[in-house]
Amino acid sequence: MWIVAPLICGLIFGTGLLVSGMVQPAKVLGFLDIFGAWDPSLAVVMAAALAVATPGFMLARQRAGPVLAGRYFWPGKSDIDMPLLLGAGLFGVGWGLVGLCPGPALESVATLSPGVIVFVATMAGGMILHDRWQSSRPAVRHDEPARVADG
């Protein structure tokens, strides 16, 4: 049952977010608040994640393909373009406003907090809005569905 693999990966990812405290917006905002009582924890989370992911991805690249699927779906783009910078900029503003990014937001749905449900619903709305807008623009990035995005 190959479907067990992504389920276990989701469990490990969620455990990492929970253990590190990154599911709590207060912790994330404490990192972003460099002019206040700064909390560097998020930087340690990223450093530790990269310490595992960077050699792990190098190892993956040395294999012909993944264990349970036909091929690797490595992101294809390498150019730094305007949509990338503008999109990242808008994402950062939303992230800074409440301290939630997509992973912790989806994990927090389990708490049934009304605020989280509003956040996830409007986040889904923003994604759908973007994808509709892109597919309504002829010939511009029209053939790029979600699965070839960076992450």
Added chain:
Amino acid sequence: MANFTPVSAAIGGALIGLSAVLLMLLTGRIAGISGIFAGLLDVRSDDKGWRIAFIAGLMLVPVVAGWIGFGMAAPKLPANWIVIAMAGLLVGFGTRLGGGCTSGHGICGIGRLSARSIAATVVFMATAIVTVAITRHVLGG
């Protein structure tokens, strides 16, 4: 730095990195949460199975943690619903336009040494820091 929790941050971070590596090694997919979630919303997408499984795993964690005595507190969010909705829209639209979020660019992308993801991470960190500086220190929220 009274709130600094380096040990739990390092353990949690290592688990996040491990999840990203396992997902790639086993299924060939990038553990970018915004991309995984957006693929569920895309009616044309025909690879929803692994996406549902990954997000189900993510959402099950607080439930299982509650069973074994580590219940997760509901996140503290701003009282203003308009701010929450605005933030949700910006995060949704921005992560699609920019092709990723904290996990896809910040961990998987930088982990692949992608200049594109490093640029995205610098930009979203910068605008998030400026946003917090304005809301906490200029507007005094």
